[in-house]
Amino acid sequence: MIQAISSDDLAPSTYAWHVRAENLAVRAGRRLAVAGVDLSFTTGVYGVLGPNGAGKTTLLRALATVRQPAAGRLDLLGAPMHERGGLPEVRRQLGYLPQTFGYYRWYTVREFVEYLAWLKAVPGQDLAAEVQRAIDLVGLSGHADHRLRTLSGGMVRRAGLAQAIVGDPALLVLDEPTAGLDPQSRAEIRELLSGLGRTNCVVMATHLVEDVADDSTEIVILDDGHLAFRGTPAQVAAAAAEAAPGNGSELERGYAVLLERSRLVTR
Amino acid sequence: MSTECVSARVLARYGSGQDLPPETVWVLEAHLERCPSCRQRLGGPAADPGVLALVESVRSAVEPRLGPGHGLWWGWRHRLRRGMARWSTPAALPWLATAVFVPLAAMTLDLTSAGISGEDGVPLVLLVAPVIPALAVAAAWNRWTDRAYELVSVTARAGLSLLLRRTLAALLVILPPLAGAGAVVGASPSLWLLPGLALTIAVLALGAVIGVGRATGVLAGVWILAVILPALVRVWPPVALEPGSAPVWAAVIVVGGGLLLRFRDGYQQNNLS
Numbered sequence: 001m002i003q004a005i006s007s008d009d010l011a012p013s014t015y016a017w018h019v020r021a022e023n024l025a026v027r028a029g030r031r032l033a034v035a036g037v038d039l040s041f042t043t044g045v046y047g048v049l050g051p052n053g054a055g056k057t058t059l060l061r062a063l064a065t066v067r068q069p070a071a072g073r074l075d076l077l078g079a080p081m082h083e084r085g086g087l088p089e090v091r092r093q094l095g096y097l098p099q100t101f102g103y104y105r106w107y108t109v110r111e112f113v114e115y116l117a118w119l120k121a122v123p124g125q126d127l128a129a130e131v132q133r134a135i136d137l138v139g140l141s142g143h144a145d146h147r148l149r150t151l152s153g154g155m156v157r158r159a160g161l162a163q164a165i166v167g168d169p170a171l172l173v174l175d176e177p178t179a180g181l182d183p184q185s186r187a188e189i190r191e192l193l194s195g196l197g198r199t200n201c202v203v204m205a206t207h208l209v210e211d212v213a214d215d216s217t218e219i220v221i222l223d224d225g226h227l228a229f230r231g232t233p234a235q236v237a238a239a240a241a242e243a244a245p246g247n248g249s250e251l252e253r254g255y256a257v258l259l260e261r262s263r264l265v266t267r
Numbered sequence: 268m269s270t271e272c273v274s275a276r277v278l279a280r281y282g283s284g285q286d287l288p289p290e291t292v293w294v295l296e297a298h299l300e301r302c303p304s305c306r307q308r309l310g311g312p313a314a315d316p317g318v319l320a321l322v323e324s325v326r327s328a329v330e331p332r333l334g335p336g337h338g339l340w341w342g343w344r345h346r347l348r349r350g351m352a353r354w355s356t357p358a359a360l361p362w363l364a365t366a367v368f369v370p371l372a373a374m375t376l377d378l379t380s381a382g383i384s385g386e387d388g389v390p391l392v393l394l395v396a397p398v399i400p401a402l403a404v405a406a407a408w409n410r411w412t413d414r415a416y417e418l419v420s421v422t423a424r425a426g427l428s429l430l431l432r433r434t435l436a437a438l439l440v441i442l443p444p445l446a447g448a449g450a451v452v453g454a455s456p457s458l459w460l461l462p463g464l465a466l467t468i469a470v471l472a473l474g475a476v477i478g479v480g481r482a483t484g485v486l487a488g489v490w491i492l493a494v495i496l497p498a499l500v501r502v503w504p505p506v507a508l509e510p511g512s513a514p515v516w517a518a519v520i521v522v523g524g525g526l527l528l529r530f531r532d533g534y535q536q537n538n539l540s
Binding site for chain 1: 352415
């Protein structure tokens, strides 16, 4: 089969990291919800873990250009967000799924994804095919022309995922992509994300350790707005050795140990 | 023993006629003569992954045009809705309908009670007309009325040009019924069009800083307190609507346009939420 390769595909990227943060601080309202966070993400799947209120959502909102950094540096796809540089160019390459998102209930899945694809400036001639591809990838092919209000919560979540991945963005920011999904769909979405992670940068926040697959590139643990841990899943699992053997997977126990350790240090 | 005696990759290359080393071809063909299951696989669609990818790409190109059997009516509806979504947010339609209703209600009041402000007074339509265009535009970029605002506000098209596109569409919808209502009660567009445009631009400029919804609330409130109420209770006549104040409105348009350009980043980077 002939593979059409455009000049865009061959153009070298002009940045070393998809996401680069130094001493990043972000506000949620007036409160500083994220402070002093250093990150460097390239292609791969990055899991952001942390207890409720740790600042995961606020951090992701900064990565999705919803919020501006309050202090520090944040470079997204080579553009300096702390100086408000190149917003439209970054957003062209950005897919964002918020924790909860509003949608038009009378829209069909296809209309919804197509509306956002147009807003994201996906080129007009491949718009319809690109929308179909995104819908197929999240497994909603059979519901493409159903109205959103007739879908279950899990399917709406998938529709949200479809609008995030439409246009194959270089940077995907997903806030709890698997919330409300059944175990089998969860596994499918995980597989989809790790496939996307081969060529794109996928940042995913979750409070479920099991959602962060073993094949994710790096795990970031946030606690109270600070970076508690950054490392590979293997390192997290290794930390489990310190824990009293109990129920739960190795990753879960390792996560608990690392969280506890960072709390002892800051105290 | 594995059920696959020949790897799918080799079979695919043989099936698609690609180069294989001659000795591999000999061994493969000798094997195929004796193995019915491999012959079956060679004939199946999965033998060539390229075929599968091609079928998939054709499907994703064709499927959106077909839809699940909804036919002409569905396609027409889909195109209409897509066209409308490019010129206005889907959330704005109920809002626009309400904005159209206001001048019609004012016109009805004017006709039934022979002018609330009396024989010599100005018609109610004229008093409310300058704020109607601003009201119609309020839903164009508004966190409170647009459910999908968080998704829409971080897209590449978010910004001044999308806002102006939606503003233009809203004005085209609202101005004809407004002009019609004005014509019925004798409120000429020459009196209200300039203040109306000036207020709209003022709302957009102020909206870049405090949000379009709040800006509309503020300016509509000021207009009601400073112009409509005093005219109704006859404290002072609506000076703002007299032809003499046209230069002031023109100045508002120029200054407001300048401020809108100056603060246009507010529509891209929205730290209000």
